[in-house]
Amino acid sequence: MGLSSGLMSLRHKVDYVSEHLPGPETRLISECIRTEISSTPALANMPALTNQLELDILYAIARHRMFVGLDVLRDIMIDFIASEFRLTREIALRTVDSSLKEASRWIPAIRDRRDAVESRRFLRHIFVEAAVAGSEDELLSDLGLGRGLLRRLRAGAEAVVTSGRDSQGDHPHFVPEMDAWFGEIMVDMSRELRRNALALEHARLDFALTNLGDSKREILDDIGISRCFEILMLIGQAVRMRDDVLAADLTWLADSAGAAENLHRDSDDSSAQLRDEANGSPKKRAGASRKSTRKSPSRTSPRALARLDKILHALADAGLVFVAEQLPRINRKVTVWSLSAAAEQLTAHAFATSCGWTSQFLTGETANSTIFSLAPAWQKALMQRWPSSGREALARLLAHEPTRLSRAGLEAAMHRAARILEPKAFLIIAGRMIESSAPAWARNATVEACGRLTHDTDVAQLITQVAKSDPSIRMRQLALEKLLVPTASSSATA
DSSP, X not given: OOHHHHHHHHHHHHHHHHHHSOHHHHHHHHHHHHHHHTTOHHHHTOHHHHHHHHHHHHHHHHHTGGGTTOHHHHHHHHHHHHHHTTOOHHHHHXXXXXXXXXXXXXXXXXXXXXXXXXXXXHHHHHHHHHHHOSOHHHHHHHHOSOHHHHHHHHTTSOSOOOTTTTOOTTOOOOHHHHHHHHHHHHHHHHHHHHHOTTHXXXXXXXXXXXXXXXXXXXXXXXXXXXXXXXXXHHHHHHSSEEHHHHHHHOTTTTOGGGHHHHTTOOOHHHHHHHHHHHTTOSOOSHHHHHHTTOOOGGGSOHHHHHHHHHHHHHHHHTTSEEEEEEEEOSSSEEEEEEEOHHHHHHHHHHHHTSSOHHHHTSSSTTHHHHHHTSXXXXXXXXXXXXXXXXXXXXXXXXXXXXXXXXXXXXXHHHHHHHHHSOHHHHHHHHHHHHHSOOOHHHHHHHHHHHGGGTTSHHHHHHHHHHHHHXXXXXXXXXXXXXXXXXXXXXXXXX
């Protein structure tokens, strides 16, 4: 993980802990950690490492707080802490146990620590997150459970987890069971993906709705996960969407008679549409396929609007949408809805893999302005999957107003350009960006991307020049890091 991405990961973890763990709880858990490691002189005399250990444990507890109390989470955390910080298993076990015990005083813990249903749900959740992650660093930062687990997930959980081999006392040997669960999860997800191209995204959405109250969850269960996801996608494509326009797009909304059928409804239709778009059928854009069936917003029935209002407020309670604006009208207030950052992340992969590349983003005068209007998470996902056949379009995008992209979008675009452009073409774009008056974050993203091409003499020369003479100390440090520790894929061909 590079200097810039490492700092971003650190900032993400600090912000997440501050948002999801109360201050008093954070301090008490930190005290437990410091007490346990005080007997380890190597750590006691290294405050920076101690601080990192505290943050990693606090983040793991906050990020997976729904599963505090499960042995499977405890075992993974012990394995992570022992391997990442070179602690003995005994110290790692005591540190994690005391932290989880303190956390359970504040967080309602699962009572049965060996609950097979909850354990499988947790493992399914992290498996799905691993499957849709854009990169290894991104997954490491998000899950907060260590590179070892990530690699086992990436390999399909085939390797045997070693965390229980040298167990102390009555510590349970949970690992073989965990591997068996991962195997079952892989088989189940494979079957689901054959039936439904959006199975991973639907699983993530279902998990995001876990803590929703019974009455609000019942509202969403009545329409089914696939239709909840459809609503999020429509709002995301519009960025800001009026409720009457959304209601006109949802042809099923007025059909309250089919509610019971929708509870377990498969999304075969949406899967077929995704395959058609990916294969270049005439219906490449979701907007194009809706155009002929959309009713006029003024003709949407009050009953349908009232039903949609309940659905949207249930999604708002789940933290997935929010009211961006309310517009007064003669008969009623029109509400404008937008996706939350969490919903943007949840829908980004589906958007990027189903957007109909050729007609929508690689040709036409409006292609760039369409990309600039997308949410940051959607831009990032789009850039990470930009096809090699569209390298000229990507070069044009980065040559003209690249800083109109979001920070996440530009970073992903520069990394993708380093992979699919010819080194000479990339060098021209990178040189312009570094020498321009672009914001520091844009120039940082360029140097990070250059790390993939240090095997190219001209690119290495450009980074050397930055390391020697750039006015920013941070830029010089970053360039030097790329020269000394080039990106692992720098020698790979695009």
